[in-house]
Amino acid sequence: xxxxxxxxxxxxxxxxxxxxxxxxxxxxxxxxxxxxxxxxxxxxxxxxxxxxxxxxxxxxxxxxxxxxxxxxxxxxxxxxxxxxxxxxxxxxxxxxxxxxxxxxxxxxxxxxxxxxxxxxxxxxxxxxxxxxxxxxxxxxxxxxxxxxxxxxxxxxxxxxxxxxxxxxxxxxxxxxxxxxxxxxxxxxxxxxxxxxxxxxxxxxxxxxxxxxxxxxxxxxxxxxxxxxxxxxxxxxxxxxxxxxxxxxxxxxxxxxxxxxxxxxxxxxxxxxxxxxxxxxxxxxxxxxxxxxxxxxxxxxxxxxxxxxxxxxxxxxxxxxxxxxxxxxxxxxxxxxxxxxxxxxxxxxxxxxxxxxxxxxxxxxxxxxxxxxxxxxxxxxxxxxxxxxxxxxxxxxxxxxxxxxxxxxxxxxxxxxxxxxxxxxxxxxx
Numbered sequence: 001x002x003x004x005x006x007x008x009x010x011x012x013x014x015x016x017x018x019x020x021x022x023x024x025x026x027x028x029x030x031x032x033x034x035x036x037x038x039x040x041x042x043x044x045x046x047x048x049x050x051x052x053x054x055x056x057x058x059x060x061x062x063x064x065x066x067x068x069x070x071x072x073x074x075x076x077x078x079x080x081x082x083x084x085x086x087x088x089x090x091x092x093x094x095x096x097x098x099x100x101x102x103x104x105x106x107x108x109x110x111x112x113x114x115x116x117x118x119x120x121x122x123x124x125x126x127x128x129x130x131x132x133x134x135x136x137x138x139x140x141x142x143x144x145x146x147x148x149x150x151x152x153x154x155x156x157x158x159x160x161x162x163x164x165x166x167x168x169x170x171x172x173x174x175x176x177x178x179x180x181x182x183x184x185x186x187x188x189x190x191x192x193x194x195x196x197x198x199x200x201x202x203x204x205x206x207x208x209x210x211x212x213x214x215x216x217x218x219x220x221x222x223x224x225x226x227x228x229x230x231x232x233x234x235x236x237x238x239x240x241x242x243x244x245x246x247x248x249x250x251x252x253x254x255x256x257x258x259x260x261x262x263x264x265x266x267x268x269x270x271x272x273x274x275x276x277x278x279x280x281x282x283x284x285x286x287x288x289x290x291x292x293x294x295x296x297x298x299x300x301x302x303x304x305x306x307x308x309x310x311x312x313x314x315x316x317x318x319x320x321x322x323x324x325x326x327x328x329x330x331x332x333x334x335x336x337x338x339x340x341x342x343x344x345x346x347x348x349x350x351x352x353x354x355x356x357x358x359x360x361x362x363x364x365x366x367x368x369x370x371x372x373x374x375x376x377x378x379x380x381x382x383x384x385x386x387x388x389x390x391x392x393x394x395x396x397x398x399x400x401x402x403x404x405x406x407x408x409x410x411x412x413x414x415x416x417x418x419x420x421x422x423x424x425x426x427x428x429x
Contacts, residue, residue, distance in 0.1 A: 010133045014192050022130065028177075030152075032181060036161065038162035040251075053105065059373040062372035072124070077355050093118070097174065097175055100172070101171075127357065130146060140288045140298060140344075141281070144281040150280070151274055151276030154270075155269075163263055165262075219358055228409045230409075231409035234370070234405045237366050243336050245378070250268075257388070279336065280340055283340065296413040302339035302402075303410065307399070347363050349413075350417050352420065
């Protein structure tokens with residue numbers, strides 16, 4: 001396949017239009033998910049909450065995603081990508097809007113859980129579509145650009161939350177950020193989808209004509225037996241522990257350590273997070289370049305970038321203060337997500353094309369159990385017990401763990417990828 005050729009019957013214009021809508025939806029996904037971070041001080045004041053309780057309002061979204069991502073992703077793979085993504089986008093937007101009406105902590109926790117349910121299958125569905133409509137040689141690169149919407153949306157959510165809450169009240173922040181995602185979701189119902197891939201083709205030969213229940217079991221067994229995927233997913237969790245904890249607690253860190261107002265602290269945090277707009281596409285580009293000459297380069301690149309991230313944040317939280325510390329954090333913002341496109345590409349590289357969304361959902365389950373759901377409350381607990389300065393110093397340890405797992409995954413990648421037979425996806429008319 002030539003570098004500029006597109007799979008199946010998708011045109012270049014169709015592929016990039018779908019990609020643009022997927023990018024916007026992922027951005028609004030994270031705006032809705034992270035807007036609450038800058039609202040912590042206002043909600044704490046109204047309801048008398050602890051830092052650990054505030055952390056739970058972030059982690060409950062990830063627990064919901066953890067519980068629902070696998071069935072949602074299986075439906076995406078075997079039913080419809082565009083319908084699933086459109087429905088999920090409307091659902092999480094409505095749940096975010098409803099958060100504005102919460103009258104106590106438990107109501108807000110419940111509504112945040114519904115936000116997570118809506119978002120449960122979006123990343124697997126979007127990843128599967130991008131992997132299907134772009135050439136494999138561009139996979140990490142396009143996933144890198146797409147994943148740049150995560151820090152963009154996170155930074156916008158954090159910054160907008162603080163600004164809106166400061167001028168109008170924290171409830172308005174939920175209402176205002178919920179509306180744009182619904183508009184883009186309705187547009188997504190009109191895009192072209194690709195035909196559901198027959199599992200009887202390619203390397204998924206262990207499941208001849210299963211019933212739905214048996215097919216479900218066979219798909220899971222196929223995925224969990226891939227060693228490179230297992231280590232890759234564990235590594236992803238280690239890095240996500242760090243990135244979600246940073247997004248959740250950097251505003252409070254700047255507020256307490258430097259005495260900044262939360263609106264200023266939110267903007268300062270957003271600058272660090274926005275650097276990932278450089279890091280994610282750059283990571284994907286570099287990983288794909290190296291992939292041309294070394295098959296397991298995506299995993300080796302992820303290992304190196306994780307190691308560098310650990311070093312940078314160790315220096316930021318232990319050796320520097322003030323403007324120098326902030327400059328080092330900006331570099332860390334570039335490095336912290338450089339692993340993402342390469343690691344996500346691996347979840348697509350080593351599995352049957354008909355179960356790509358399900359493959360990423362397994363990664364999401366592992367990263368949320370061990371990373372996203374633990375990061376905010378664990379750092380919140382350490383902050384309550386030892387202070388926020390100490391809590392943030394523990395983060396580089398998890399980057400080091402991630403680097404070790406990526407290195408182990410690299411030893412198995414070539415054999416696992418060689419078992420996958422390429423199947424071109426086709427436009428579903």
